[in-house]
Amino acid sequence: MQHSTLSAYRTDLYASFSRAADALMNLNDALLTDTAAQSFVELTLSPFFVREWSSAYAACKDGLLDRAALRGVRVKYAPKPPPNKRLVVAGDASSIARPVSGTARDRTYVHQSNLPEGCKPVTPGWQFSFVAVVPEEASSWVYTLDVERIPSHQTPVEVMGDQLIDLIPRLAPGVLFLGDGGYGNAVFLLKTQPVACDKLLRLAKNRVLRRAKPPRPDKPGPGRPLEDGAEFRCQDKTTHGVASAHWDDGQAPGQRIEVDRWDDLHFLAARPVVVSVIRVTRPGAADTKRDPKVSWFVFCGRTCPPLSEIPTEYARRYRIEHGFRFKKQDLMWESVRLRTPERFGLWTDLVCCAENQLYLARESGLAHRQPWESALRPLTPQQVRRGMNRILAELGTPARLSQVRGNSPGRLPGTIVEKAQRFPTVFKSKTDPEKGERIV
Secondary structure: OOOHHHHHHHHHHOOOOOEHHHHHHHHHHHHHOOOOOOOOHHHHHHHOOOOOHHHHHHHHHEEOOHHHHHHHHHHHHOOOOOOOOEEEEEEEEEEEEEEOOOOOOOEEEEEEOOOOOOOOOOOEEEEEEEEEEEEOOOOOOOOOEEEEEEEOOOHHHHHHEEEEEEEEOOOOOEEEEEEOOOOOHHHHHHHHOOOOOOOOOOOOOOEEHHHHHHOOOOOOOOOOOOOOOOOOOOOHHHOOOOOOOOEEOOOHHHHHHEEEEEEEEOOOEEEEEEEEEEEOOOOOOOOOOOOOOOEEEEEEEEOOHHHHHHHHHHOHHHHHHHHHHHHHHOOOOOOOOOOOHHHHHHHHHHHHHHHHHHHOOOOOOOOOOOOOOOOOOOHHHHHHHHOHHHHHHOOOOOOOOOOOOOOOEEEEEOOOOOOOOOOOOOOOOEEEOOOOEEEE
16 A cells, blocks of 8 residues: 555655654654553664664754754645635643653643642643644544644743744635633734634633724714723623624524624724624533533634534534543653653654654554454544554655664763752743733
8 A cells, every 4th residue: 555645744754853863763653653662761662663772862862853844844744624614723732740850941830630629730840832633523633733832931822822823824724723711812812813814712701802992973072082892791691782693503402502693892902803702502501610501702713603513613622632632641742751841842743743644644544443442433543553563664764774883981980970950840920811911
């Protein structure tokens, strides 16, 4: 079987490695094929890693990649949207917990999920911002377009804005971006105002927006003219007025979904950005945190999806979270212990490159299902990963064979090895989501 697209991706990926390219490519192939490895060093036991075990650590220490070239490779081979549909991408941040890694530089307090009730959901660690293409079907399949570490001096909103400013012009026109409540604010909308894409973002239920300023009377009275219209408070129905559009699916009361949209609104701190507020109501929901009756969204762009498609369209954003789980549980993204953020950032890029190659290989027909896995269900990334050894055996590798260099001389007599430097956890001050100001 020919795998021309995957082969071309691998060739361009290899060309984007600026230093230690052969070792990095071998490490990438080992990660793609070795489903039994439980630790980073066990990847070196793969037949596709034709070097000593220490070369894996040396590759992450000395390796270097051209980020601009790598971003171009990801965009070049990004999946195309189906006919008469547009490309849908999602953005989100994921955390890597490092609570006891005192030698890890630039750790901040990041969110930690699934803790017992009453515990503070924060821990020291690193945070990474992802932009990925999300498919229509519910699965953990995603294609990563870009990933950047969020440093201590920046916020997820700032990093995501820079990523979209660079990425969107390279993609097909009419892209729809999906984001959670962390991006549904004035700071993100102002940051991404030059970006030519539609944005459907989750909106906090306590948000207050404004309507367009009223027309100036012929004989204005004293005082400064109004710059904003009446308030629109999501939690106050008396301020909503008549919706610009309404849709009801007409189902039974327990399954009913209603969608309302109000146009020509703006945030007080982002007057130039005109948005629409969308409310999705499910009367039969349990009205809990995971199953709310009312959900709020904000749309900014030219072509708003039909109201009947808003619930299912936004649900595609959750594919990126399933992708995070696959990276952490199967591709060992979180379990690998590398000291510096630069080394771990390189490992993160390798993990995303492996995930993208699995995406390109899912139509190969060489996936392996376990005897208890149903053939009627769609393929998963892990099933395709089980068949990658046969695919790579056909494709080969662009990496060169390793050269024997003899034994290392080791440390010189009298060498003093000092303790690694310790770094405190950086406490990031909060940011006002409406004004973008730091709160001390």
